[in-house]
Amino acid sequence: MSAGASYNAVVSTLNADLHCHSTVSDGTLSPEDLAARAANNGVELWALTDHDEIGGQLRARAAAHAHGMAYLCGTEISVTFAGETVHIVGLGFDPLDPQLIDGLARTRGGRELRARDMAASLAKVGIHGAFEGALKYVGNPDLISRTHFARHLVEVGVCNDTSEVFRRFLTEGKPGFVPHRWAGLGDAVHWITEAGGVAVVAHPGRYRFSPTEEYALFTEFIAHGGRGVEVVTGSHTSAEFVRYADLAIELGLVASRGSDFHSPAESRIDLGKLPPLPAQLTPVWQVLAERVQAPTAA
Structure with missing residues (x-):
């Protein structure tokens, strides 16, 4: 073709x-x-x-x-x-x-478990319901990711934009970061x-x-x-x-x-x-x- x-x-x-x-x-x-x-x-x-x-x-x-x-x-x-x-x-x-x-x-396998671990980690710093919130942004549940969490945290007013979410919560060493071993x-x-x-x-x-x-x-x-x-x-x-x-x-x-x-x-x-x-x-x-x-x- x-x-x-x-x-x-x-x-x-x-x-x-x-x-x-x-x-x-x-x-x-x-x-x-x-x-x-x-x-x-x-x-x-x-x-x-x-x-x-x-x-x-x-x-x-x-x-x-x-x-x-x-x-x-x-x-x-x-x-x-x-x-x-x-x-x-x-x-x-x-x-x-x-x-x-x-x-x-x-x-793709393992993303849901990782996402639940991320939500549990965020709950420890006072951010509750993050897994359910992130799911609202997910078009494909097999591919729930940090980006979906970031959009939720912006929606609920924790951060002003997704870049701030990543800086404060979703990169290595921050409260919501959970590593995942890929291919x-x-x-x-x-x-x-x-x-x-x-x-x-x-x-x-x-x-x-x-x-x-x-x-x-x-x-x-x-x-x-x-x-x-x-x-x-x-x-x-x-x-x-x-x-x-x-x-x-x-x-x-x-x-x-x-x-x-x-x-x-x-x-x-x-x-x-x-x-x-x-x-x-x-x-x-x-x-x-x-x-x-x-x-x-x-």
């Missing part, structure tokens, strides 16, 4: 947004509303990348095609590396691949690549790694078959655009671009509003040209 030669060229200026979240995980808009927003913002190639979940893929693809956008299947898998939660975006895979489906289901890095990369997709390290500038730890992450990622890095993304600064563009060239990685959009009220940047990839990079959509699903394939 190729989108044709336009994706087979090195088109760094293509308005591709390959990282965002819907109500199927921790976003506030449905796949259909996200597609409409992306199209209105000029996105030409789109991917929905819900956390550890591909249940919204068929809806997202149909909505993308209805708005004239090309589509790549996507997800964002949580992994544990060197004691840190790292996110690996998968793009262009077969959403019916049984190994991927099973792996994501196992990764292994090799597992996530294997699931994606065996399903025909490309694995991409998401927003590497967000992780609290030393230079040595970051190098180890990318070395192991590549050894497992990982091929890409998110260079232009909503949480990166302009200096980090340059830094990870240089890293992509140094390590021979393809480059991805995605807003990491979750909500009109919460996200740093809107769908489709990022600057283009640096021209010297190989875009991930070039190596996935045969996996891009054009509107005519709907």
Whole structure:
């Protein structure tokens, strides 16, 4: 289901947004509303990348095609590396691949127990009913997360915004933080690549790694078959655009671009509003040209 030669060229200026979240995980808009927003913002190639979940893929693809956008299947898998939660975006895979489906289901497992432990921890500092409150924001109960707790704490007036909630309660060492052991890095990369997709390290500038730890992450990622890095993304600064563009060239990685959009009220940047990839990079959509699903394939 190729989108044709336009994706087979090195088109760094293509308005591709390959990282965002819907109500199927921790976003506030449905796949259909996200597609409409992306199209209105000029996105030409789109991917929905819900956390550890591909249940919204068929809806997202149909909505993308209805708005004239090309589509790549996507997800964002949580992994544990060197004691840190790292996110690996998968793009262009077969959403019916049984190994991927099973792996994501196992990764989602344990979120409810973790959420109940978070609520119990918050209750110890006087914040009661947080689990029930967070559930009101959950579109998919299998994917209850810190973001849903944050929205509840803003609603009840504990904090002014979700960023304050994370700073005060939901990061390591704070009252509501409960760690969760996710998939292994090799597992996530294997699931994606065996399903025909490309694995991409998401927003590497967000992780609290030393230079040595970051190098180890990318070395192991590549050894497992990982091929890409998110260079232009909503949480990166302009200096980090340059830094990870240089890293992509140094390590021979393809480059991805995605807003990491979750909500009109919460996200740093809107769908489709990022600057283009640096021209010297190989875009991930070039190596996935045969996996891009054009509107005519709907």
